Ligand SMILES: *[C@@H]1O[C@H](CO)[C@@H](O)[C@H](O)[C@H]1NC(C)=O
Ligand SMILES: *[C@@H]1O[C@H](CO)[C@@H](O)[C@H](O)[C@H]1NC(C)=O
Ligand SMILES: *[C@@H]1O[C@H](CO)[C@@H](O)[C@H](O)[C@H]1NC(C)=O
Ligand SMILES: *[C@@H]1O[C@H](CO)[C@@H](O)[C@H](O)[C@H]1NC(C)=O
Ligand SMILES: *[C@@H]1O[C@H](CO)[C@@H](O)[C@H](O)[C@H]1NC(C)=O
């Protein structure tokens with residue numbers, strides 16, 4: 001691993017310094033650990049590339065490293081059995097979870113994606129969750145918004161700057177593809193609270209045995225069966241692994257009930273860093289380690305004053321880095337667990353386990369269960385009152401406030417639809433909003449189904465008020481982060497949680513029958529989605545778009561490669577491409 005890290009730094013080699021363990025492997029060895037930064041042991045001394053910057057420093061003071069981290073990816077269908085149940089997944093380079101993207105704060109990342117999806121063919125697009133793409137909004141990877149899909153047999157090279165640091169993930173943002181396996185973690189090394197061992201990404205995800213197209217079709221269907229139009233996941237995975245009771249299966253897929261769970265290794269007395277990432281489709285995940293406390297140090301990308309908890313609740317797309325001191329018995333093993341919170345997830349499983357082995361634990365050590373009790377709650381962000389960003393930013397007076405009522409209903413044939421202010425979002429993969437905005441097609445942009453608001457040129461501080469009437473929704477902003485003005489039950493009554501230094505994130509939960517009020521700075525020209533990250537809610541139209549700095553976008557020179565991608569897609573589509581036509585909002589298949 002050290003050697004690879006060295007090579008990748010010196011030669012700019014493709015692939016990661018770190019072999020993120022594919023969940024399909026038998027998994028008998030614990031996850032490997034991460035170095036403090038890419039190239040940490042390359043003989044150039046031990047000062048990190050971010051110099052004297054700390055967790056308290058201005059996050060916009062991004063180091064210039066000049067390094068480019070290159071990856072070469074092939075998206076394809078691969079038959080795997082991450083939980084013992086064999087099925088066809090969409091993978092990158094045959095791996096599930098997909099490869100780790102690893103870089104240092106200030107690096108450039110370049111990922112060439114080849115679309116090799118066959119049987120049937122379909123387009124694809126890869127999104128980099130939480131990356132800002134300042135000056136290159138076409139690199140956001142959302143089909144129908146920032147690009148046409150990469151047509152079958154075609155390739156596209158994404159390039160973006162790691163202007164934030166911490167833990168996140170990439171995923172397919174075309175149709176419901178990421179629900180079919182197309183995702184992986186991102187680690188951007190930067191200043192950190194002190195720790196001894198970086199255990200790397202700990203991904204928490206719900207997992208479906210139905211093909212992802214079917215999950216999407218069910219969610220939009222006019223079925224009256226609750227378990228159809230509210231898709232239920234069959235399993236939940238930690239780092240892409242869990243076992244599954246095959247006698248629950250109603251299909252003929254090959255199945256082995258003895259698949260391995262994820263394993264981790266603790267060194268007694270040491271402080272371990274875990275990068276928790278909810279890479280799921282719908283389920284809220286409540287993470288804990290029996291008999292251990294968690295010290296939370298980040299919210300999404302933002303370093304916060306450390307606070308101690310028994311468990312961390314993450315909605316889809318949310319991340320938290322936690323430090324765990326190994327205070328347990330050096331000869332024992334402990335359960336790591338993630339729970340759905342039965343009211344906050346639609347699933348057939350309530351709990352998923354992994355095992356943490358201390359260094360002197362025998363290989364066959366079996367943990368004694370000792371779970372924390374989780375009281376009932378309303379599926380909002382439990383920890384929010386304790387979140388204090390280390391680099392303080394007070395809340396500015398908004399220049400504009402946008403209000404959205406989130407409701408759910410059916411169309412004339414009984415098919416499900418999500419609405420914001422009575423409109424359901426529909427994408428046109430062939431006409432991405434960003435390209436239309438650059439071309440000045442304002443009449444097209446104004447069509448209601450695009451749910452697009454042009455932010456007035458002079459407005460810098462944009463407040464967005466969501467009032468919810470049904471279900472829970474982890475809302476995610478593209479192209480930047482936001483300050484959380486308020487989150488709670490009922491309609492917003494104008495209360496501000498903390499004006500002095502609100503929490504900052506790019507994803508936050510909109511609780512059931514509650515409200516979420518966020519504020520972002522309209523300083524990054526582009527078309528940026530603000531949407532529910534429950535994949536089959538976004539598919540069914542829960543998706544808002546902001547056109548930020550319309551004049552600057554109009555002046556943007558869209559690279560020819562983006563136009564070529566649309567031309568190739570048009571050729572595929574018009575020649576009867578197998579999966580060229582969306583059947584709902586277009587964000588799923
Ligand atoms: C493309 O996928 C097919 C199977 O779906 C596989 O046989 C082929 O090797 C893949 N090509 C590349 C370049 O990975
Ligand atoms: C697996 O599921 C079957 C059917 O529901 C049940 O009878 C059996 O006890 C389960 N096995 C285990 C090990 O939980
Ligand atoms: C999950 O939890 C619910 C509510 O506590 C319970 O009714 C159900 O039986 C549990 N399911 C499993 C598979 O344990
Ligand atoms: C309702 O929505 C479904 C799914 O998008 C669509 O197939 C159907 O045509 C719609 N019905 C009407 C009457 O528009
Ligand atoms: C469901 O939609 C189909 C059209 O897609 C329609 O024929 C059927 O009557 C609808 N069923 C119900 C229960 O509305």
Ligand SMILES: *[C@@H]1O[C@H](CO)[C@@H](O)[C@H](O)[C@H]1NC(C)=O
Nearest residue numbers: 403404405406420421422467
């Ligand atoms: C949202 O709903 C409230 C209460 O039902 C209503 O007063 C308000 O006008 C609605 N806002 C929009 C933008 O539709």
Ligand SMILES: *[C@@H]1O[C@H](CO)[C@@H](O)[C@H](O)[C@H]1NC(C)=O
Nearest residue numbers: 405407409419420421422423
């Ligand atoms: C949304 O629809 C509801 C119910 O049909 C209606 O009362 C309300 O006025 C509509 N709101 C807007 C902003 O069109």
Ligand SMILES: [Cu+2]
Nearest residue numbers: 473532534537
């Ligand atoms: Cu939702």
